[in-house]
Amino acid sequence: MEAWWRALAFSSGYNTTLVTVGAMLLGASAGMIGAFVLLRKRSLVSDAITHATLPGLALAFILIGLIQGDGRWLPGLLLGAALSSALGLWLVQLVSARTRLGEDAAIGAVLSTFFAFGVVLITVIQSMNVTGQSGLTGYLVGSTAGMLAAEAMLIAVCALGLLAAIFVLRREFLLVCFDADFAQTQGVNTWRADLLLLMLLMAVVVIGLKVTGLILIVALTITPPVSARFWTNRPPRMVALAAVLGALSAYLGVTLSSARESLPTGSLIVLSAFGIFLVSFLAAPRRGVFASLMAHQRFRRRVHLRQGLLSMSRSEPIFDGLTLRLLRRAGHIRRDGVATAQGQAAARDAEHEERLWALYRQLFPGDALHHEHAGLEPISQVLPPDAINALEQRLPPQGESA
Amino acid sequence: MNVTGKISDTVAASPLAIQGLTVSYDHRPVVYSVDFVVRPGSMTAIVGPNGAGKSSLLKAALGVTRRLTGDVRVFGRPLEQMTEHIAYVPQRNSVDWDFPATVIDVVTMGLFRQLRWWQLTRRRHTDQAMESLTRVGMEAFAERQIGELSGGQQQRVFLARALVQQAELTILDEPFAGVDAATEKAIVEVLKQLRAEGRTLLCVHHDLSTVRDYFDEVLLLNVRRVAAGPVDRVFSAENLQATYGGRLNPVQLERLVPAALATPGAT
Amino acid sequence: MSDFMMFSLVPMTVAIIISMTCALLGNFLVLRRQSLISDAISHVALPGIVASFLLTGTIASTAMMLGAGVSALVTVVMIEAIRRLGRVEISAAMGVTFTSLFALGVLLLEMSHASGVHIDVQHALYGNLESLIWFEGVGLASLFDPVALADLPPQLARVSSVALVVLVFVLVFRRHLIVGSFDSEFAASVRARPALVDLLLVSMVAVAAIAAFEAVGSIIVIAMFICPAAAARLMTNHLGAQIAWSQLFALISAVLGYLLAGHGLIWLGLEMSLSAAGMIATVAGLIMLLACLWGPHRRGGGAPAEA
Numbered sequence: 021m022e023a024w025w026r027a028l029a030f031s032s033g034y035n036t037t038l039v040t041v042g043a044m045l046l047g048a049s050a051g052m053i054g055a056f057v058l059l060r061k062r063s064l065v066s067d068a069i070t071h072a073t074l075p076g077l078a079l080a081f082i083l084i085g086l087i088q089g090d091g092r093w094l095p096g097l098l099l100g101a102a103l104s105s106a107l108g109l110w111l112v113q114l115v116s117a118r119t120r121l122g123e124d125a126a127i128g129a130v131l132s133t134f135f136a137f138g139v140v141l142i143t144v145i146q147s148m149n150v151t152g153q154s155g156l157t158g159y160l161v162g163s164t165a166g167m168l169a170a171e172a173m174l175i176a177v178c179a180l181g182l183l184a185a186i187f188v189l190r191r192e193f194l195l196v197c198f199d200a201d202f203a204q205t206q207g208v209n210t211w212r213a214d215l216l217l218l219m220l221l222m223a224v225v226v227i228g229l230k231v232t233g234l235i236l237i238v239a240l241t242i243t244p245p246v247s248a249r250f251w252t253n254r255p256p257r258m259v260a261l262a263a264v265l266g267a268l269s270a271y272l273g274v275t276l277s278s279a280r281e282s283l284p285t286g287s288l289i290v291l292s293a294f295g296i297f298l299v300s301f302l303a304a305p306r307r308g309v310f311a312s313l314m315a316h317q318r319f320r321r322r323v324h325l326r327q328g329l330l331s332m333s334r335s336e337p338i339f340d341g342l343t344l345r346l347l348r349r350a351g352h353i354r355r356d357g358v359a360t361a362q363g364q365a366a367a368r369d370a371e372h373e374e375r376l377w378a379l380y381r382q383l384f385p386g387d388a389l390h391h392e393h394a395g396l397e398p399i400s401q402v403l404p405p406d407a408i409n410a411l412e413q414r415l416p417p418q419g420e421s422a
Numbered sequence: 423m424n425v426t427g428k429i430s431d432t433v434a435a436s437p438l439a440i441q442g443l444t445v446s447y448d449h450r451p452v453v454y455s456v457d458f459v460v461r462p463g464s465m466t467a468i469v470g471p472n473g474a475g476k477s478s479l480l481k482a483a484l485g486v487t488r489r490l491t492g493d494v495r496v497f498g499r500p501l502e503q504m505t506e507h508i509a510y511v512p513q514r515n516s517v518d519w520d521f522p523a524t525v526i527d528v529v530t531m532g533l534f535r536q537l538r539w540w541q542l543t544r545r546r547h548t549d550q551a552m553e554s555l556t557r558v559g560m561e562a563f564a565e566r567q568i569g570e571l572s573g574g575q576q577q578r579v580f581l582a583r584a585l586v587q588q589a590e591l592t593i594l595d596e597p598f599a600g601v602d603a604a605t606e607k608a609i610v611e612v613l614k615q616l617r618a619e620g621r622t623l624l625c626v627h628h629d630l631s632t633v634r635d636y637f638d639e640v641l642l643l644n645v646r647r648v649a650a651g652p653v654d655r656v657f658s659a660e661n662l663q664a665t666y667g668g669r670l671n672p673v674q675l676e677r678l679v680p681a682a683l684a685t686p687g688a689t
Numbered sequence: 690m691s692d693f694m695m696f697s698l699v700p701m702t703v704a705i706i707i708s709m710t711c712a713l714l715g716n717f718l719v720l721r722r723q724s725l726i727s728d729a730i731s732h733v734a735l736p737g738i739v740a741s742f743l744l745t746g747t748i749a750s751t752a753m754m755l756g757a758g759v760s761a762l763v764t765v766v767m768i769e770a771i772r773r774l775g776r777v778e779i780s781a782a783m784g785v786t787f788t789s790l791f792a793l794g795v796l797l798l799e800m801s802h803a804s805g806v807h808i809d810v811q812h813a814l815y816g817n818l819e820s821l822i823w824f825e826g827v828g829l830a831s832l833f834d835p836v837a838l839a840d841l842p843p844q845l846a847r848v849s850s851v852a853l854v855v856l857v858f859v860l861v862f863r864r865h866l867i868v869g870s871f872d873s874e875f876a877a878s879v880r881a882r883p884a885l886v887d888l889l890l891v892s893m894v895a896v897a898a899i900a901a902f903e904a905v906g907s908i909i910v911i912a913m914f915i916c917p918a919a920a921a922r923l924m925t926n927h928l929g930a931q932i933a934w935s936q937l938f939a940l941i942s943a944v945l946g947y948l949l950a951g952h953g954l955i956w957l958g959l960e961m962s963l964s965a966a967g968m969i970a971t972v973a974g975l976i977m978l979l980a981c982l983w984g985p986h987r988r989g990g991g992a993p994a995e996a
Contacts, residue, residue: 058778062780063784067728067784118987119984119987119988119989120520121981122719124725125722125919127724127725128725128728128911129912129915129974129977132728132915132970133912133916133977134974136909136912137971139966139967140950140967143963236795239784239789239792242781242785242788243789245781246775246781249777250775283796286792287795287796288792290788290789290791291792293789294792297789301774312774315449316449319446319449320490323444323451323454326455327444327455336427336441337428338426339426339493340493342491343491381664484877485878505879512874512878516872518720520989521720521870522720523928524927531864531867531868531872534879539862539863567926569989587879
């Protein structure tokens with residue numbers, strides 16, 4: 021616990037602090053780019069990108085190992101990862117554009133077969149006389165423990181560069197995500213924007229390999245953006261919030277893992293991100309589950325009650341169970357289904373309001389379109405008194421209706 | 423007054439009776455409190471502007487999507503018990519036309535209810551399907567891939583799939599959208615034949631100019647029911663203006679509605 | 690021959706059976722554009738096994754399969770909940786779910802290491818076909834010897850029963866699957882229960898994935914769901930023919946992949962063997978690539994044409 025507090029306050033030593041900051045920058049850039057990808061509805065393409073890095077990693081490892089005996093040289097490995105990932109991405113685009121197969125099949129095929137080939141290469145490595153092999157598994161699940169200061173620096177710098185690039189391109193991306201066709205008419209090359217987006221995604225993935233590992237960097241590009249989505253409807257805010265939540269997840273995860281030696285960093289970062297997601301999913305106002313369910317129930321009850329009262333005033337039989345229950349509970353009908361005096365009055369009022377609204381829609385059809393809930397809200401809360409008066413005077417006597 | 427009551431005779435005779443149907447999306451009603459009773463043996467159109475909830479009304483009534491409130495009865499009984507009396511022809515764009523199926527395959531899908539899993543598709547089933555295909559003029563295309571068909575041909579195949587179900591009520595969602603003139607004529611013929619056999623038709627219709635020619639009843643819908651009843655009485659300038667939010671211009675209206683109904687106040 | 694019987698017959702048969710089973714289901718996944726559900730389910734096999742080990746203390750196969758089954762169920766429920774209640778797009782819902790569960794699995798794994806017992810992550814991810822040795826398989830005669838047959842690795846029987854279950858499912862629900870995949874609104878209107886059939890299909894995918902992962906590992910199983918079926922889709926416009934092609938491609942991938950892994954390098958003069966599961970999936974991927982380049986129906990009919 022003590023160790024965690026120290027790490028949280030950035031006072032666990034130079035290395036840990038550097039790693040924490042680097043991871044936070046990574047989390048922010050992953051969250052940001054992931055937000056755009058989410059808006060483009062292609063979240064799982066990051067899964068293809070990450071799994072496609074394995075053969076490149078392995079090949080690079082083999083080459084480096086043949087040259088210098090030990091396969092571990094971060095820049096070389098990351099370059100290999102980037103190249104095979106780019107190839108995989110190219111194949112995904114090709115398959116989904118040139119064949120009748122959907123993007124889902126293209127992504128799934130690339131991610132699994134590239135990964136499989138990477139596994140084959142790993143068995144080759146296992147029978148080679150090259151050291152550093154166990155480090156390779158670090159790329160699967162991530163490990164910041166034992167990360168060199170230089171490596172952490174590299175990651176931090178690259179992540180910063182990515183953030184800058186995303187910031188520069190943000191308007192273009194936002195336009196394309198919102199309405200690709202419109203963007204096209206504004207002179208924005210959507211194809212190029214998509215390509216840039218995916219390349220930045222790939223860069224984030226490759227850099228993040230060491231921190232969270234291959235399998236889990238996907239989470240950082242998906243979960244923080246999804247969480248951000250619950251708090252805001254506006255894309256620019258969503259992107260910014262995704263960056264913040266991504267950095268927060270990384271912060272929590274890295275500091276937790278430095279507090280206890282044996283805990284895997286990647287998992288803790290992802291689980292922190294999931295925790296944040298859970299809170300957002302449940303508690304966010306309006307889009308969160310609790311808020312949404314309550315609003316839905318309220319709406320449902322109002323509609324049922326209103327329709328029940330209208331049926332009463334028109335002497336139509338009511339068959340719906342919920343409507344009957346609500347009417348009973350409000351005291352509008354007795355247990356045996358007979359209307360009470362209160363209920364009859366309420367029904368008359370409801371019918372009167374309905375007729376006022378109908379008249380309003382007839383006279384001012386353009387205005388009426390703005391009041392979508394007309395009929396569910398009392399007319400006195402929507403229209404000013406003089407307008408209501410005018411309507412009352414124009415109301416034809418009962419018996420004539422469309 | 424007792425609110426719990428018996429079902430009226432009109433409702434009991436109607437192939438589709440909707441009471442208080444509300445469909446909402448995101449706390450916003452797309453269909454609000456619609457009451458509508460389809461007259462048996464009629465050819466009824468549902469018209470209204472885009473986004474007026476016409477397709478949503480059908481899908482919710484049929485149980486394809488969820489409804490917030492509403493009572494739906496088929497010949498007086500709850501819809502869930504009576505689905506074999508209704509044939510549904512959805513919009514064409516909801517389907518993947520690249521699917522590996524021939525025309526006859528698709529029409530045979532209409533026989534889904536009759537074919538249990540242990541039963542093979544026999545000659546008599548294919549014969550039934552071919553019969554329906556012939557009624558819509560597509561018998562020569564039976565072995566063709568559906569992806570090779572034009573819009574009009576696809577619509578005919580969809581109609582054949584419904585015909586093979588031999589239902590009392592056939593519901594079609596924009597059957598004439600994007601089809602050629604010959605197909606439109608052919609489909610109208612088939613529908614009129616069905617009506618002559620005593621069956622009922624209900625169509626979401628997108629073309630106001632043909633409502634008077636094809637249909638005898640109409641439901642004007644814009645989230646709410648604006649008006650419903652015989653075309654001669656209900657398809658008036660006033661009702662149309664109310665349905666389309668005042669957006670129809672006078673020239674359009676003149677063409678749609680004969681002079682007798684053009685003066686406001688006539689309902 | 691005796692070598693083949695003892696070391697290769699069972700692994701190859703298991704590989705063939707599992708590939709063909711996955712490919713059969715894969716046909717529908719590819720048609721419905723639901724391929725990535727296999728991605729999600731495969732990833733959650735790991736946390737399921739780890740959880741079951743932590744709870745039961747044993748790494749017996751039944752416990753593992755049960756654990757994987759439960760985690761698949763949890764996954765599907767979570768994805769649907771996030772999608773429906775949160776109004777989140779399906780691939781994002783899948784991404785959040787399976788990455789979080791996988792992370793949980795890795796965490797639990799590390800914690801269980803601390804308690805001194807070892808679950809082999811490698812095998813869960815990459816599979817273990819090479820270990821399915823039939824010690825009593827000394828010759829052709831062993832195929833007819835009940836005593837020898839009793840010694841067959843249990844994975845063979847497991848995989849065969851799963852294959853049977855999947856086959857029965859597809860047979861019984863063939864019309865539901867076809868109608869629901871083609872036009873789900875129409876399917877709902879004729880009470881073909883598209884939502885229920887969807888759930889059953891996903892359950893079958895989970896069952897097949899769990900049975901498969903024991904042999905070929907969880908990540909590679911995705912290739913067997915998608916690649917043979919996708920390749921088959923590009924070969925023909927008839928569903929029956931497509932299914933047949935998918936079975937053929939699955940068979941070839943299994944046999945060729947296994948042989949290349951075991952003997953490929955030896956033929957090249959090197960004394961080592963490669964991951965059989967990895968090789969099988971790679972071959973499947975290559976077949977799909979060839980189909981994408983030269984398949985007779987690689988470009989389809991497409992969207993509805995205008996009159």
